[in-house]
Amino acid sequence: MCSIGDDDVLDDGISSLMTPQKQMLHYLPKGTCYKCGQDRELYKIHFREAECKNCFLIFVNHKFRATVGSSKALPRNADILLVFDGSAESVVLLDMLQTAQSESNFKRLHCYLKVLFLDDYEAYKDTCGINDYKLYIQQVKDLLLSYDNIKCYVTNLRSGIHQKPFDIKDMNLYLNREMEKEKVFSNDINNIQTSTSRNEFIKLYRKNLIASMATILSCKYAFIPTINISIATDLLSAIALGQGNNVACDVAFKDDRLVNGIKIMRPIKNLTETEVLLYIRARNIKWCDRRDHVINASSSIQRITELFIRNLQKNYSSTVSTIICTGNKITSNNDSYEEFEEKCCLCNSSIVNSETLSAVRYSRYVSERMSSDFDLDINFKKFLNLTQNQDQKVCHSCQNIGRDSDINLIKHYL
Ligand SMILES: [Zn+2]
Numbered sequence: 453m454c455s456i457g458d459d460d461v462l463d464d465g466i467s468s469l470m471t472p473q474k475q476m477l478h479y480l481p482k483g484t485c486y487k488c489g490q491d492r493e494l495y496k497i498h499f500r501e502a503e504c505k506n507c508f509l510i511f512v513n514h515k516f517r518a519t520v521g522s523s524k525a526l527p528r529n530a531d532i533l534l535v536f537d538g539s540a541e542s543v544v545l546l547d548m549l550q551t552a553q554s555e556s557n558f559k560r561l562h563c564y565l566k567v568l569f570l571d572d573y574e575a576y577k578d579t580c581g582i583n584d585y586k587l588y589i590q591q592v593k594d595l596l597l598s599y600d601n602i603k604c605y606v607t608n609l610r611s612g613i614h615q616k617p618f619d620i621k622d623m624n625l626y627l628n629r630e631m632e633k634e635k636v637f638s639n640d641i642n643n644i645q646t647s648t649s650r651n652e653f654i655k656l657y658r659k660n661l662i663a664s665m666a667t668i669l670s671c672k673y674a675f676i677p678t679i680n681i682s683i684a685t686d687l688l689s690a691i692a693l694g695q696g697n698n699v700a701c702d703v704a705f706k707d708d709r710l711v712n713g714i715k716i717m718r719p720i721k722n723l724t725e726t727e728v729l730l731y732i733r734a735r736n737i738k739w740c741d742r743r744d745h746v747i748n749a750s751s752s753i754q755r756i757t758e759l760f761i762r763n764l765q766k767n768y769s770s771t772v773s774t775i776i777c778t779g780n781k782i783t784s785n786n787d788s789y790e791e792f793e794e795k796c797c798l799c800n801s802s803i804v805n806s807e808t809l810s811a812v813r814y815s816r817y818v819s820e821r822m823s824s825d826f827d828l829d830i831n832f833k834k835f836l837n838l839t840q841n842q843d844q845k846v847c848h849s850c851q852n853i854g855r856d857s858d859i860n861l862i863k864h865y866l
């Protein structure tokens with residue numbers, strides 16, 4: 453963490469993945485803005501002419517408002533819980549919402565805002581560059597309290613689903629909380645055999661925790677700081693993990709699969725990493741995201757997918773937008789979500805019977821059966837009955853988590 457604009461920022465080991473953007477921020481050329489014609493520092497992003505700070509801010513704020521507005525999913529005066537996780541994206545989302553609330557009357561976004569600081573340091577400590585946890589917490593507290601009139605709370609990613617969050621002003625109580633159960637939880641997560649399943653479980657748990665905190669804090673809507681590259685990664689990972697039918701909810705503006713009726717929304721899903729970093733510079737916010745945005749695992753499907761997208765994006769700048777446009781087409785085939793009555797007991801996605809999945813099961817059966825097992829047909833029927841009964845309430849993707857862990861143990865956390 454540091455102040456934007458410090459000269460030593462670029463030389464102290466920030467992830468190589470983020471370095472080109474940070475370097476771009478270090479020096480902005482001066483010139484004439486193509487929109488208003490003024491001579492200023494120029495903010496240049498892909499597919500747009502270079503523009504001045506004010507014109508850039510108008511553009512990104514419009515992107516945010518258009519995403520929220522065009523969905524028509526957010527009613528006037530809604531109670532919103534903003535999830536702040538210490539990332540640059542969450543800083544931008546908070547600032548944009550605060551700006552939107554203080555606009556002149558006809559432009560104002562009418563809503564009641566609360567902020568939840570979701571402390572996920574434990575999950576990311578191996579990949580983020582935060583050296584001093586207490587200093588990090590203090591800086592988050594200072595930043596959140598600098599926004600007037602917003603109620604802020606804090607909870608930990610390992611906290612129990614029904615554990616009440618702490619007021620951010622009571623940070624000492626939070627830091628000295630009872631942590632025995634959190635240690636058991638960490639231990640259970642570490643016992644999930646593959647990093648891919650571990651990441652999937654954390655993703656599910658995080659979503660349920662957010663929904664539960666929103667309920668406790670009387671908010672019906674939760675805003676999460678997901679930007680376009682995370683959406684593209686989630687989309688391709690979800691397809692690789694066999695979540696085909698439910699992929700749309702992972703990438704759309706609104707995800708309403710949660711059992712308690714909370715709607716999770718992604719209002720900055722159309723922003724790019726460059727826009728996020730330029731926004732922080734333009735607004736002169738003293739914050740620097742020290743995470744490298746890489747999931748804490750060396751060989752998970754999510755990590756490999758993200759690296760693949762980032763590497764491709766370096767040479768083909770429309771990679772992310774192409775993936776997302778393709779994802780939006782999948783959305784249009786998923787309108788009948790409500791029709792499916794059977795829901796997965798872990799992720800609450802709809803369960804469909806698919807011939808492809810039956811074929812996958814058959815293939816797995818054939819490769820795993822004993823070499824002495826000659827009575828293939830009878831045994832396969834038994835196997836199919838067994839798996840179909842077991843599968844009744846677990847979708848294909850969650851079955852993968854089940855294979856890598858004790859599903860009953862995992863289930864009681866969700
Ligand atoms: Zn301008």
Ligand SMILES: [Zn+2]
Nearest residue numbers: 796799847850
């Ligand atoms: Zn599931």
